[in-house]
Amino acid sequence: MRSPADIRTEIEARLKKYLSRDNTGIRHEVLSFFVKIKTTTIPELYETISGSFDISYHSVASMVGIIASRIGILHVKRDPEGPNAVYEIKEAYLGMVTSLLRCA
Secondary structure, three states, rough: OHHHHEEEEEEEHHHHHHHOOOOOOOOHHHHHHHHOOOOOHHHHHHHHHHOOOOHHHHHHHHHHHHHHHHOOOOOEEEEEOOEEEEEEHHHHHHHHHHHHHHOO
Protein backbone atom coordinates (compact mmCIF):
# COMPACT_ATOMS: atom_id res chain seq x y z
CA MET A 1 0.00 0.00 0.00
CA ARG A 2 1.32 3.43 -0.94
CA SER A 3 1.67 6.13 1.65
CA PRO A 4 0.14 9.59 1.22
CA ALA A 5 3.66 10.97 0.61
CA ASP A 6 4.17 8.45 -2.23
CA ILE A 7 0.84 9.42 -3.80
CA ARG A 8 1.68 13.11 -3.53
CA THR A 9 5.08 12.52 -5.16
CA GLU A 10 3.43 10.57 -7.99
CA ILE A 11 0.85 13.32 -8.59
CA GLU A 12 3.59 15.97 -8.61
CA ALA A 13 5.55 13.96 -11.21
CA ARG A 14 2.43 13.59 -13.38
CA LEU A 15 1.74 17.32 -13.17
CA LYS A 16 5.31 18.21 -14.11
CA LYS A 17 5.16 15.89 -17.10
CA TYR A 18 1.76 17.27 -18.13
CA LEU A 19 3.00 20.85 -17.97
CA SER A 20 6.26 20.02 -19.77
CA ARG A 21 4.25 19.05 -22.87
CA ASP A 22 2.40 22.40 -22.90
CA ASN A 23 3.53 24.00 -26.17
CA THR A 24 0.75 26.59 -26.41
CA GLY A 25 0.29 27.59 -22.77
CA ILE A 26 -3.27 26.31 -22.62
CA ARG A 27 -2.61 23.66 -19.97
CA HIS A 28 -0.98 26.30 -17.82
CA GLU A 29 -4.02 28.55 -18.33
CA VAL A 30 -6.51 25.80 -17.43
CA LEU A 31 -4.67 24.94 -14.23
CA SER A 32 -4.31 28.64 -13.37
CA PHE A 33 -8.05 29.02 -13.81
CA PHE A 34 -8.68 26.20 -11.33
CA VAL A 35 -6.27 27.78 -8.83
CA LYS A 36 -8.08 31.13 -9.09
CA ILE A 37 -11.71 29.99 -9.35
CA LYS A 38 -11.43 26.59 -7.60
CA THR A 39 -14.84 25.36 -8.86
CA THR A 40 -16.19 25.39 -12.41
CA THR A 41 -18.03 23.52 -15.13
CA ILE A 42 -16.81 22.71 -18.63
CA PRO A 43 -19.01 25.38 -20.29
CA GLU A 44 -17.73 28.09 -17.91
CA LEU A 45 -14.12 27.07 -18.48
CA TYR A 46 -14.60 26.86 -22.25
CA GLU A 47 -16.10 30.35 -22.34
CA THR A 48 -13.09 31.74 -20.48
CA ILE A 49 -10.38 29.82 -22.36
CA SER A 50 -11.83 30.21 -25.87
CA GLY A 51 -11.35 33.97 -25.65
CA SER A 52 -7.58 33.52 -25.49
CA PHE A 53 -7.05 30.26 -27.40
CA ASP A 54 -8.43 28.70 -30.55
CA ILE A 55 -9.80 25.52 -28.97
CA SER A 56 -12.91 23.37 -29.24
CA TYR A 57 -15.34 22.61 -26.44
CA HIS A 58 -14.44 18.93 -26.66
CA SER A 59 -10.73 19.68 -26.28
CA VAL A 60 -11.40 21.61 -23.08
CA ALA A 61 -13.57 18.76 -21.78
CA SER A 62 -10.82 16.27 -22.63
CA MET A 63 -8.17 18.31 -20.81
CA VAL A 64 -10.31 18.59 -17.70
CA GLY A 65 -11.02 14.86 -17.85
CA ILE A 66 -7.31 14.06 -17.98
CA ILE A 67 -6.58 16.41 -15.08
CA ALA A 68 -9.38 14.84 -13.04
CA SER A 69 -8.83 11.17 -13.81
CA ARG A 70 -5.19 10.61 -14.73
CA ILE A 71 -3.54 13.29 -12.64
CA GLY A 72 -6.13 13.14 -9.87
CA ILE A 73 -6.20 16.71 -8.57
CA LEU A 74 -9.84 17.49 -9.32
CA HIS A 75 -12.96 16.38 -7.52
CA VAL A 76 -15.98 15.81 -9.77
CA LYS A 77 -19.53 16.37 -8.54
CA ARG A 78 -22.77 16.02 -10.42
CA ASP A 79 -24.93 19.13 -10.31
CA PRO A 80 -28.44 17.86 -9.42
CA GLU A 81 -29.96 21.06 -10.81
CA GLY A 82 -28.18 21.03 -14.17
CA PRO A 83 -26.74 18.78 -16.85
CA ASN A 84 -23.08 19.66 -16.22
CA ALA A 85 -20.58 18.16 -13.82
CA VAL A 86 -18.88 20.54 -11.41
CA TYR A 87 -15.09 20.24 -11.16
CA GLU A 88 -13.25 21.44 -8.08
CA ILE A 89 -9.54 21.42 -7.38
CA LYS A 90 -8.70 19.37 -4.30
CA GLU A 91 -7.51 21.60 -1.48
CA ALA A 92 -4.62 19.24 -0.71
CA TYR A 93 -3.04 19.91 -4.12
CA LEU A 94 -3.70 23.64 -4.41
CA GLY A 95 -0.26 24.65 -3.09
CA MET A 96 1.53 22.10 -5.27
CA VAL A 97 -0.22 23.29 -8.42
CA THR A 98 0.45 26.94 -7.57
CA SER A 99 4.16 26.34 -7.07
CA LEU A 100 4.48 24.23 -10.24
CA LEU A 101 2.74 26.94 -12.27
CA ARG A 102 5.25 29.50 -11.03
CA CYS A 103 8.14 27.26 -12.09
CA ALA A 104 6.71 26.33 -15.49
